[in-house]
Amino acid sequence: MRIIATFLLLLATQLQMVAQPAAVKNAAKSVFTLTAFNKDGDITGSSHGVFIDNEGTAISDWMVFDGADHAIVIDANGKKMEVDYIFGANEIYDVAKFHVKGKTVGAPLATSNAAAGSTIYLVGYALKNAEVKEAKVKSVETFMEKYAYYLIDIDAPDNTMHCPFVNAQGQVVGLMQMSKLNYQINATSANYATDFTVSGLTVNDPTLRRTSIPTAIADGEEQAKIGLLLAGQTADSTKYAGMIENFIAKFPDLPDGYSTRAQMEMAYNDFAGAARDMETCIKKSTEKDDAHYTYSRIIYQKEVYKSDMPYAPWSFDKALEQIRQAYTINPLPLYKHQEAQILYSKGEYNQAHDIFLDLTKSEMRNPELFFEAAQCKTMLKASNEERLALLDSAIVMFEKPYPSGAAPYFIARANILEDMGQYRKAVADYNQYDTLMLGRHNADFYYKREQCEVKGKLFQQALIDIEIATRISQDPLYVAEKASLLLRVNMKQEALETAEYCVAMDPEYPDAYLVKGLAQIQLGNKKEGLETLAKAKELGNEQAEALIEKYK
Numbered sequence: 001m002r003i004i005a006t007f008l009l010l011l012a013t014q015l016q017m018v019a020q021p022a023a024v025k026n027a028a029k030s031v032f033t034l035t036a037f038n039k040d041g042d043i044t045g046s047s048h049g050v051f052i053d054n055e056g057t058a059i060s061d062w063m064v065f066d067g068a069d070h071a072i073v074i075d076a077n078g079k080k081m082e083v084d085y086i087f088g089a090n091e092i093y094d095v096a097k098f099h100v101k102g103k104t105v106g107a108p109l110a111t112s113n114a115a116a117g118s119t120i121y122l123v124g125y126a127l128k129n130a131e132v133k134e135a136k137v138k139s140v141e142t143f144m145e146k147y148a149y150y151l152i153d154i155d156a157p158d159n160t161m162h163c164p165f166v167n168a169q170g171q172v173v174g175l176m177q178m179s180k181l182n183y184q185i186n187a188t189s190a191n192y193a194t195d196f197t198v199s200g201l202t203v204n205d206p207t208l209r210r211t212s213i214p215t216a217i218a219d220g221e222e223q224a225k226i227g228l229l230l231a232g233q234t235a236d237s238t239k240y241a242g243m244i245e246n247f248i249a250k251f252p253d254l255p256d257g258y259s260t261r262a263q264m265e266m267a268y269n270d271f272a273g274a275a276r277d278m279e280t281c282i283k284k285s286t287e288k289d290d291a292h293y294t295y296s297r298i299i300y301q302k303e304v305y306k307s308d309m310p311y312a313p314w315s316f317d318k319a320l321e322q323i324r325q326a327y328t329i330n331p332l333p334l335y336k337h338q339e340a341q342i343l344y345s346k347g348e349y350n351q352a353h354d355i356f357l358d359l360t361k362s363e364m365r366n367p368e369l370f371f372e373a374a375q376c377k378t379m380l381k382a383s384n385e386e387r388l389a390l391l392d393s394a395i396v397m398f399e400k401p402y403p404s405g406a407a408p409y410f411i412a413r414a415n416i417l418e419d420m421g422q423y424r425k426a427v428a429d430y431n432q433y434d435t436l437m438l439g440r441h442n443a444d445f446y447y448k449r450e451q452c453e454v455k456g457k458l459f460q461q462a463l464i465d466i467e468i469a470t471r472i473s474q475d476p477l478y479v480a481e482k483a484s485l486l487l488r489v490n491m492k493q494e495a496l497e498t499a500e501y502c503v504a505m506d507p508e509y510p511d512a513y514l515v516k517g518l519a520q521i522q523l524g525n526k527k528e529g530l531e532t533l534a535k536a537k538e539l540g541n542e543q544a545e546a547l548i549e550k551y552k
Helices: 002-019 022-030 190-194 221-231 237-250 256-267 271-284 288-305 316-329 333-346 349-359 367-379 384-395 404-419 423-436 443-455 459-472 476-488 492-505 510-522 526-538 544-551
Strands: 031-037 043-051 057-060 070-074 080-090 095-100 119-123 132-143 147-153 164-166 172-175 185-188
Touching (some): 022 031, 022 043, 022 119, 022 132, 057 172, 172 190, 185 190, 237 256, 256 271, 288 316, 316 333, 333 349, 367 384, 404 423, 443 459, 443 476, 476 492, 476 510, 510 544, 526 544
Antiparallel strands (some): 057 095, 080 095, 119 132, 147 185, 164 172, 172 185
16 A cells, blocks of 8 residues: 555656746846855855846845855855845845846746746756746735735645745746745745846945845946945945956946056055056056046055055155056146145145145145144244244134134144244134044043143133043053142142052152142142152252252
């Protein structure tokens, strides 16, 4: 009886296979496995999917890509291919459309939705003799006015997740999914995933931002450039690098991809690669002035920020050569500005100063030009009056209330005013800087302002600032300064207690003993005070000996 039962089961299976249309079996050639990995190469997820054309376009589920660094597919012939970009995805319906590097065998898409009660087929994955199971469409819901969401009656094997359902013509209806709530088998219309399109803003899609696999480059040049620009604002360097490569592959005659890759290569210290890409950029660019400007800027940044990493073909002179070529082609003030910055970095301060000032008479006139001219004057050891006049010209260009961008100009002017002995004016600039920075400072700022306030005899403000400095940092310098200021305003007992605290913090700090000794003397403990001053002298304080002679 068992033999007969087994025979009948095999016969039924064979009859079912015979009953399956040839087009359904043919769809198995388009099914693949999909595996995703993290940066360390560990598997983060696996799934299935189906190719929908012969050029590498595929659909599968989204969740396998979530958090992935890279992914591969293996087709029905065992060929392994890398996923190079994603067109789009939807987390709610758990579908994604992506592309692989290589030629593929695509299955056609269903031209109409399957009807409730109709027969469809689940096509599994296998290198040979893929399993095909018949299924019934229980019901069909419509979303977004034209796409179908199917509930399907089938006992699906565990290894068929996201394999395709096809109709009798072998056309892809949807991908097999299982509800997490009731284990109901369902499928979202394959046409929904295949209709994903790419624009310049797609890279900012919140779902796609959760994977390091690059977003597809838009078809139009302008949209593609927008996408590349936005990709550069992401912290995901893996995705950005992939998008640059895909942009160059798609638009090999546009300069943008080469200049963008050159900047990334410079960031990773591949100066030779950056040089090659910029030469290609200049060659292919129709706006050669901009290409020369970009090349000059790359060289300049390398020479300024990575001067400890020599690259013989590059120098400030090379950067000057490039920016002067740009200016010859198109005499923009922007190019002159960069020339002045390069000259400043070369130490040619007079030439740089003259260009900065000339630019203040151009359409480019802005506070930064006066500030940069003032920096040149500083390097040339010009008078404080000359430097102050330039910073006054910079600040007067800002409208009130001052924006946060004015902050560097006020702190620079405060330093000059302090050097000139105009302490109260300097404190006013320190205060304006403090306001613009919303009080976000380290202890050194409050210490520096306190020093200026003391010189201007603004003792109450000075006490507040040095107190803030000691709260931010327990550096004995600030604590000793607080003790010294307390002594200066005749708060002798508080000065002694603060100095003793400073000694406890750092028993080897000589200034703490100096202030403590002076406080002891002023409080009438001359003997102890002289002993404490002797300790300050022993530790290297240069003022201690004179004070000992004064009070002994």
